[in-house]
Structure formats: C-alpha cells, structure tokens
Amino acid sequence: MMKRFSLFVFASVISVSLNAQSSGQIQKKIEKLNTFQKVLYIAAHPDDENTRVIAWLGNGRNAEVRYLSLTRGDGGQNMIGTELGPHLGILRTQELLAARSIDGGTQAFSRAVDFGYSKTSDETLEKWNHDVVLGDVVRAIRTFRPDVIVTRFPPDSRGGHGHHTASAMLALEAYELAANPDAFPEQLNNEIEPWQPKSVYWNTYSWRWDPNLDSLAANDPKYIKSDIGGYDRYLGESYVEIGSKARSQHKCQGFGVSITMGETFEYFQHLKGDVVEEDLLESIDRSWETVGATPEVARLAEAIQEEFDPQHPEASLPKLLALRAGIVDHLEQHWAQIKLQQVDELIADCAGxxxxVIAEDWSALPSVYFNAKARLIARGTDGLSVTSVTWPNGGLTLKKAEELPLNRFFTQSLQIKTPMEVSQPYWLRAPFDASYHVTDPTLIGLPQNPPVCEVEFRIEYENAGFFVRVPVDYKWSDRVEGEQRRPFVVSPRATATFDEPVFIFASDESKTVRIRVKSFEDNFSTAARLKVPEGWSVSPRSIPLDFTDKYEEKVVAFEVTPPAESSEGTLQPELAFVSDPIQEFTEIAYPHIPTQVVFGNAQSKVVRLNLVIDKGTIGYIQGAGDEVDVAIQQMGFHVVNLSENDLANSDDLGMFQTIVIGIRAYNVHPWLLNYKEKLMKYVENGGNLVVQYNTATRDLLSSDIGPYPFTIGRDRVTEEDARVRFIDPAHPFFNNPNAISESDFEGWVQERGLYFATDWDKKYQPLLSWHDEGEPARIGGLIFAPYGKGSFTYVGISFFRELPAGVPGAFRLLANILSYE
Known part of the structure; x- marks a missing residue:
C-alpha cells in the first residue's frame, strides 16, 4: 500500500496552496533531503529565538530546526494594535509562523501562559505548574527527536526574566528525562518513543553576558564559535540576511531590524551531554543507511543531488519516484514520514x-455542505494525471485518470461537509489560568489548529503515484492589494459582540450598552436579549432582528441601569435560535499574517463604582496599542483625541482640563518631540499633563519629556498584589474627589506597573511605594511636579491593563489624577 503524507505538517506556517519552487529552491531542498540532523531551539516567548542561527542551521547546515516557544506571548505589549491577552497571543503566534516561513524552521509551543514579567524562575515554575510544562518539553523532544538542544538563555538568574531562566532550566530537565520510559509514560505510543539528544548548548552572546566572550571561546573547550554569515548560492542571500528578515516579522513587539550581511559569529556554551570540538553537529553521523535504507536507495538519493539539472527539474522525476518507493519499503517509520514528505514536495516542485482548493466563501456553519473548487496545473512537464480526490468523510475516485496537460488547469467541483465544531484556537477552547487546558493530547505543541478541511490528491507519473494535500482556503481580488487569501473557518449562526469589554457606571444613572450582532447565514431572523446581574435592570426586554445577507451586522442598544450601591457582574447576550453560549466575533487582520478569526463566549463586565469626577474635557494623545481613552470616557469625562495636526494648529490648549499622553507614545511618535515646548507652556499656564509609561528600550525617542529631568528606567512591580504605601497620604491624588485607600489596590491583574521613573530632579515628588517580595521599595511608579500654574505627572502604573479588566480602584485613582487642578 502506498504511504500517504501531508504537506500540511506539524509546524505548518499558513494556509496556502501548493506552489512550485525555483530551481535554486529545489536544489536546496535536495540538499536537505540528504541530511539527517535535527536541532531543537528552546526559549520562553515569541521573539526570543535567534532567527539568524535558525536560518544558518536550517539552510547553511540543512538541518531540521524547530523553535519551541514555551509561551505565545499573551502577557506582552502591542506596538501595532490594541490586541492584548489571548488575542495578542494569537497575533504573536502568527508572527512566529511568518518568521519560520522565512528562516526555514518549524514551530512548536508548550501550554504555558505568558502571565507577564516574572523576576524569578521559582515564581514562573510555580504559576505554570512545573510538571505540566516540563512534560510538554519532554513531549517536544520525543516528538521531534533532536540531536542537539540549543537554549537562548542560561539556566540561572542571568536570564533576567523568570520565564527566560525557566525555559533553560526546563530544557535541561527534559534532556535528562526524555529518554526515560518511566517519565511521562502516558505520552508514549507507536509514534512517540523515548529519545536522548546528544547535548545541550546555550546560544550565548557578548553584549549582555560576557564582553570577553571571543577570547573565552578561543580558550575554553566548553565554548564553540561559528561563523553564520555565509552566502547561499541557491537562495541568493546570506543566512544573516534571511534571519534579519525573519526577525522583522515580530512587528507587534517592535523588533524590526536592519538587514545585515557578511561575517557574523555566534557562540555556544556547553551545558549538558557530549562536548563537541568545533561544530554543533559534528558528531551526528546519521545517513540513509543508518535509518534503514538499502545501499541502492542511498545511491539513488545521492544521484538525484549530483544529476539535478536546474534547466530541466522534471528530469529528476523518475528517480524521485523510485526513491519514494525505496523509502516506503525500507525506512523506519519516523524518518520515512519525514523523507516521504520531502520527496513528495520535490516531485511536485520538479513537475512545476x-x-x-478554494471555497466559495470564507466561512460555513457546522455540519453543512459547502462548495469548493479544486484547481491543479503542471507547468514543468506533461504526463501527470489525477486518479483520486479525497477529504474527511468524503472523496471522489475518478473512473478514468484525468490528465494534467502541460500548463493547462484541471478543475474539479467539490461538495464538502464541515466539522461539527466552531473554529477556535484549540488552546482557547477551555478556561485557563497560568497554563492552557488541552484535552486532546494530539494537539499539544501544535502552533495552530489543523486546517478545517484538507483535500488530498493522488497523482501519477509514469505509473508511479504520490500524494499532495492542501487546505481549503478562500481567495478574492482586491483592487489595490491584488489577490488575497484567508483560511476557511466554521462559524456559529450568529455572533454578538459588545462594543466594550467593561462598562463603568459612576452613578446610578442608566447607560447605553451596544452589541454588534452579525449573521453568518442569509435570511436569518432572531431576537436579541441581554442578561444582567442580580440587582441590575435592562430595557427593552427583547429586540427582534431580521438579516437578509450573510455577514450583515446590526447594532442593538440596551439601556442598563445599575443598583444604587457598588456592584460588579457580567452581561451576557442571548440570541433566539442560536446555541448557547453565544459567541463573540473578532478578526485579527494585519498584512504580515493571515487573517485570524476568533470566536469566544460573549460577555462584558459591568462595574457600579462609587466614583466622583470633576467633569471636564480631557485631551488624549494616543500611544501604541492604547485604549485608556475609552475608559476615561466611560468615567464621564469628555475626551478629545489629539493628533499631530491638532497640536500643530492649536494656539491654545487651555480648553483641556487635563492632557494625557498614551502608553509608549514616546516610543512610536517622533513628531511628539516637536511639541514639548507647547505642552510645557500648557502646564505653565495651569494645565495638568499626565504621561503614561514608555519603555526604556532602543526605540525610546527621548526621555526629555517633563519640565525637569528624570530617567525612564526598567523598575517594575510584577506582583499584582504587592502592598502599596502612600508616601504622601495628604496628596490630592489620594483624596480628591475620591478617598483612595489600600482597598483600591485589591483585585489588580498581572502587575502593578512597569518602566518606573528613576533619577528624577528633586522638584519631583514620588507618591507611591511598593515592591516585589525580597526587593527594595520602588517609588518611581507615580511622580508629580508642580510647574508654573500647572502640574506634570509621570505614571508607570499599568492603567492600560487594569482599566479594561474593570478594576474599580484603578478607575478611582485615575479619576483623581485627571481631576487634579
């Protein structure tokens, strides 16, 4: 029986068609076909990996390279949009896959959640559940079977971030356990077996840990030095060029880099296992024969490489098909699967x-049939024919093989039934805390869901067959961007999405709550209702809705009235004829990734606050990924968003009670530096200027942002329950118009604050003190200075996290800061 394979492999990048490659790319693949080396690169977050090393190992050394990122980066920040939390994790996952599509590696994950900055590995491993994540690293080793493990960080406090240190510690533990059948025995089956890598190395670097690394590497046998800057004649680029391009896919973290080339050295320090002399892979002697191939099969593979004609790739087809048969008959299962995939890709490439497979629409409901069209074209040779087309729970065996004439399309209409489950990233299907709960062990480690539907084609050439499998996609033409694609998804009948994740009620007056209801089928009728917490009321009771067209959206508005006293709860929509729980709908769309559709239980938090404000107009200058202005509006202030043009054309900013500068604004808006004089004049004349945190990184445009000098440092308080001390309890920020107490700092999420001020002029007054366990007091999270008739405040407090989470005390404190006169 002919073995099948899937071009959509474990660490597939994006849902795309199968497209032919250039002769140079084919030659590179043939080199890789004759290589049997594997490297597993391990770190904590998306963007931690060294893309240049991955590009060098995967293309210069032709090794199989996989990056295991323990988290999806959900606890990070966002330079290009407003996604935070799980949605940010989806974006960063796709950015990793975009990077792998460039540097040639593949991608895997553990179930660890990025819960934010952690200062110790002890805290990290406790929150993650050490054994769960350790088991995932062991599984990754057993599944991939690397020869060498490379960590990005050292297994000690030099890693800085607790997640970084923990990633190296877990790599070393897993190295010891992966070969032990008594460790995590539930993982073992016919496909996953114990595995022992040869060694573990740390990919160290001089700019952070050791400025004398070059001389150390020359004299210490535990270090090796590798020039990764070589030029690849097949790809037309050096490995550091490729790595630089891959690095720049981490756009939401601001990790775009210049393209470099030329001699470039990387250093690797031995941590465990065999010590190599000069090269990470020097002791790997695996070959065709060592994985079960006969000498004839090995010679055939070598002949394919030696005889490849870039002018006539199709001339390699007979030998590739013969090699395929030899792989099926002789290779051990693990390597047979890998080499079958590589050979079948090469057969398709050499045939051009x-x-x-394109669906007629980008979504369909569960358990329904949808129409799709398969198109195949052989542009490199004739003589190919299609004998069958199959998909899950369906297929088409052709009565007569359909020939693929040279450079002419073969088209086949298909009717395919969707799965029963609505599309949703597998790691978000169940509630989670510091690690994701995944009930299906076959999904653990996958970078994303398998495609909703894949179609497999059996193709013959000269009486020998092979398989190709591609996902069902949707494509369309944009008049500006040209051909566009997106993955096909399964949707609910309708969704209901709140305009805001939290609604704040500062009094007992009612407030309008709007919900976007979207239909995913034509001619659909429903009725929208809103379930409110006990003690709250809503009007009207029900709103009928009739949709004519698929994807039509209608906004419904309910008046929600809170109780007289403080209260918190959850709003939940209800839709007639739509299964509970009702889902919300989110699209994550950026040019550098495929559009991601996310469904999830629709709900919004409501908070009745005892909140007083001095009502006025707030000028808000947007930062990066910034939605604090929305929360300020909800408190009852009138908010005016200020652009560069607004600042340039405004002669008098005195109409604003307070001007707030959004998070990371001085990291992303160079034009803001031109208006310091105008902003200081606003303060001097009696204005209240509040600057939220900026990151003390290479993209900080200036730290000269206040009336007096101060430095934006790296101090932060990561323990969200760290006790607060008021340095000046009498300060108006803690008394007017709301009395702030320690209870207002209860229920905070992820952290207290970050990038606190340091080394400030004595004219500034620090107002809050707090610290993580075992550390000295951090007092730069809120500093204040009078200037002229007004005041300037720098805030490192994480309002950007607390306000969307509906933390009452954060609203009350910010209300006081904004109300200050």
Missing part, C-alpha cells in the same frame, strides 16, 4: 505543480 500548483494545487489549490
């Missing part, structure tokens, strides 16, 4: 084969 293009394959796609």
């Amino acid at each position: 084969l293009y394959v796609e």
Whole structure:
C-alpha cells in the first residue's frame, strides 16, 4: 500500500496552496533531503529565538530546526494594535509562523501562559505548574527527536526574566528525562518513543553576558564559535540576511531590524551531554543507511543531488519516484514520514505543480455542505494525471485518470461537509489560568489548529503515484492589494459582540450598552436579549432582528441601569435560535499574517463604582496599542483625541482640563518631540499633563519629556498584589474627589506597573511605594511636579491593563489624577 503524507505538517506556517519552487529552491531542498540532523531551539516567548542561527542551521547546515516557544506571548505589549491577552497571543503566534516561513524552521509551543514579567524562575515554575510544562518539553523532544538542544538563555538568574531562566532550566530537565520510559509514560505510543539528544548548548552572546566572550571561546573547550554569515548560492542571500528578515516579522513587539550581511559569529556554551570540538553537529553521523535504507536507495538519493539539472527539474522525476518507493519499503517509520514528505514536495516542485482548493466563501456553519473548487496545473512537464480526490468523510475516485496537460488547469467541483465544531484556537477552547487546558493530547505543541478541511490528491507519473494535500482556503481580488487569501473557518449562526469589554457606571444613572450582532447565514431572523446581574435592570426586554445577507451586522442598544450601591457582574447576550453560549466575533487582520478569526463566549463586565469626577474635557494623545481613552470616557469625562495636526494648529490648549499622553507614545511618535515646548507652556499656564509609561528600550525617542529631568528606567512591580504605601497620604491624588485607600489596590491583574521613573530632579515628588517580595521599595511608579500654574505627572502604573479588566480602584485613582487642578 502506498504511504500517504501531508504537506500540511506539524509546524505548518499558513494556509496556502501548493506552489512550485525555483530551481535554486529545489536544489536546496535536495540538499536537505540528504541530511539527517535535527536541532531543537528552546526559549520562553515569541521573539526570543535567534532567527539568524535558525536560518544558518536550517539552510547553511540543512538541518531540521524547530523553535519551541514555551509561551505565545499573551502577557506582552502591542506596538501595532490594541490586541492584548489571548488575542495578542494569537497575533504573536502568527508572527512566529511568518518568521519560520522565512528562516526555514518549524514551530512548536508548550501550554504555558505568558502571565507577564516574572523576576524569578521559582515564581514562573510555580504559576505554570512545573510538571505540566516540563512534560510538554519532554513531549517536544520525543516528538521531534533532536540531536542537539540549543537554549537562548542560561539556566540561572542571568536570564533576567523568570520565564527566560525557566525555559533553560526546563530544557535541561527534559534532556535528562526524555529518554526515560518511566517519565511521562502516558505520552508514549507507536509514534512517540523515548529519545536522548546528544547535548545541550546555550546560544550565548557578548553584549549582555560576557564582553570577553571571543577570547573565552578561543580558550575554553566548553565554548564553540561559528561563523553564520555565509552566502547561499541557491537562495541568493546570506543566512544573516534571511534571519534579519525573519526577525522583522515580530512587528507587534517592535523588533524590526536592519538587514545585515557578511561575517557574523555566534557562540555556544556547553551545558549538558557530549562536548563537541568545533561544530554543533559534528558528531551526528546519521545517513540513509543508518535509518534503514538499502545501499541502492542511498545511491539513488545521492544521484538525484549530483544529476539535478536546474534547466530541466522534471528530469529528476523518475528517480524521485523510485526513491519514494525505496523509502516506503525500507525506512523506519519516523524518518520515512519525514523523507516521504520531502520527496513528495520535490516531485511536485520538479513537475512545476500548483494545487489549490478554494471555497466559495470564507466561512460555513457546522455540519453543512459547502462548495469548493479544486484547481491543479503542471507547468514543468506533461504526463501527470489525477486518479483520486479525497477529504474527511468524503472523496471522489475518478473512473478514468484525468490528465494534467502541460500548463493547462484541471478543475474539479467539490461538495464538502464541515466539522461539527466552531473554529477556535484549540488552546482557547477551555478556561485557563497560568497554563492552557488541552484535552486532546494530539494537539499539544501544535502552533495552530489543523486546517478545517484538507483535500488530498493522488497523482501519477509514469505509473508511479504520490500524494499532495492542501487546505481549503478562500481567495478574492482586491483592487489595490491584488489577490488575497484567508483560511476557511466554521462559524456559529450568529455572533454578538459588545462594543466594550467593561462598562463603568459612576452613578446610578442608566447607560447605553451596544452589541454588534452579525449573521453568518442569509435570511436569518432572531431576537436579541441581554442578561444582567442580580440587582441590575435592562430595557427593552427583547429586540427582534431580521438579516437578509450573510455577514450583515446590526447594532442593538440596551439601556442598563445599575443598583444604587457598588456592584460588579457580567452581561451576557442571548440570541433566539442560536446555541448557547453565544459567541463573540473578532478578526485579527494585519498584512504580515493571515487573517485570524476568533470566536469566544460573549460577555462584558459591568462595574457600579462609587466614583466622583470633576467633569471636564480631557485631551488624549494616543500611544501604541492604547485604549485608556475609552475608559476615561466611560468615567464621564469628555475626551478629545489629539493628533499631530491638532497640536500643530492649536494656539491654545487651555480648553483641556487635563492632557494625557498614551502608553509608549514616546516610543512610536517622533513628531511628539516637536511639541514639548507647547505642552510645557500648557502646564505653565495651569494645565495638568499626565504621561503614561514608555519603555526604556532602543526605540525610546527621548526621555526629555517633563519640565525637569528624570530617567525612564526598567523598575517594575510584577506582583499584582504587592502592598502599596502612600508616601504622601495628604496628596490630592489620594483624596480628591475620591478617598483612595489600600482597598483600591485589591483585585489588580498581572502587575502593578512597569518602566518606573528613576533619577528624577528633586522638584519631583514620588507618591507611591511598593515592591516585589525580597526587593527594595520602588517609588518611581507615580511622580508629580508642580510647574508654573500647572502640574506634570509621570505614571508607570499599568492603567492600560487594569482599566479594561474593570478594576474599580484603578478607575478611582485615575479619576483623581485627571481631576487634579
């Protein structure tokens, strides 16, 4: 029986058609076909990996390289949009996959959640559940079977971030356990077996840990030095060029880099296992024969590489098909699966084969049939024919093989039934805390869901067959961008999405709550209702809705009235004829990633606050990924968003009670530096200027942002329950118009604050003190200075996290800061 394979492998990048490659790319693949080396690169977050090393190992050394990122980066920040939390994790996952599509590696994850900055590995491993994440690293080793493990960080406090240190510690533990059948025995089956890598090395670097690394590497046998800057004649680029381009896919973290080239050295320090002399992979002697191939099969593989004609790739087809048969008959299962995939890709490439399956729409409901069209074209040779087309729970065996004439499309209409489950990233299907709960062990480690539907084609050439499998996609043409694609998804009948994640009620007056209801089928009728917490009331009771067209949206508005006293709860929508729980709908769309559709239980938090404000107009200058202005509006202030043009054309900013500068604004808005004089004049004349945190990184445009000097440092308080001390309890920020007490700092999420001020002029007054366990007091999270008739405040407090989470005390404190006169 002919073995099948999938071009959509474990660490597939994005849902795309099968497209032919250039002769140079084919030659690179043939080199890789004759290589049997594997490297597992391990770190904590998206963007931690060294893309240049991955590009060098994967293309210069032709090794199989996989990056295991323990988290999806959900606890980070966002330079390009407003996604935070799980949605940010989805974006960063796709950015990793975009990077792998460039540097040639593959991608995997553990179930660890990025819960934010951690100062110790002890805290990290406790929150993650050490054994769960350790088991995932062991599983990754057993699944991938690397020869060498490379960590990005050292297994000690030099890693800085607790997640970084923990990633190296777990790599070393897993190295010891992966070969032990008594460790995590539930993982073992016919496909996953114990595995022992040869060694573990740390990919160290001089600019952070050791400025004398070059001389150390020359004299200490535990270090090796590798020039990774070589030029690849097949790809037309050096490995550091490729790595630089891959690095720049981490856009939401601001990690775009210049393209470099030329001699470039990387250093690797031995941590465990065999010590190599000069090269990470020097002791790997695996070959065709060592994985079960006969000498004839090995010679055939070598002949394919030696005889490849870039002018006529199709001339390699007979030998590639013969090699395929030899792989099926002789190779051990693990390597047979890998080499079958590589050979079948090469067969398709040498034939100039293009394959796609395009659905008539980008979504369909569960358990329904949808129409799709398969298209195949062989542009490199004739003589190919299609004998069958199959998909889950369906298929089409052709009565007569359909020939693929040279450079002419073969088209086949298909009717395919969707799965029963609505599309949703597998790691978000169940509630989670510091690690994701995944009930299906076959999904653990996957970078994303398998495609909703894949179609497999059996293709013959000279009476020998092979398989290609492609996902079902949707494509369309944009008049500006040209051809566009997105993955096909399964949707609910309708969704209901709140305009805001939290609604704040500062009094007992009612407030309008709006919900976007979206239909995912034509001619659909429903009725929208809103379930409110006990003690709250809503009007009207029900709103009928009739949709004519699929994807039509209608906004419904309910008047929600809070109780007289403080209260918190959850709003939940209800839709007639739509299964509970009702889902919300989010699209994450950026040019550098495929559009991601996220469904999830629809709900919004409501908070009745005892909140007083001095009502006025707030000028708000947006930062990066910034939605604090929305929360300020909800408190009852009138908010005016200020652009560069507004600042340039405004002669008098005195109409604003307070001007707030958004998070990371001085990291992303160079034009803001031009208006310091105008902003200081506003303060001098009696204005209240509040600057939220900026990151003390290479993209900080200036720290000269206040009336007097201060430095934006790296101090932060990561323990969200760290006790607060008021340095000046009598300060108006803690008394007017709301009395702030320690209870207002209860229920905070992820952290207290970050990038606190340091080394400030004596004219500034620090107002709050707090610290993580075992550390000295951090007092730069809130500093204040009078200037002229007004005041300037720098705030490192994480309002950008606390306000969307509906933390009452954060609203009350910010209300006081904004109300200050």
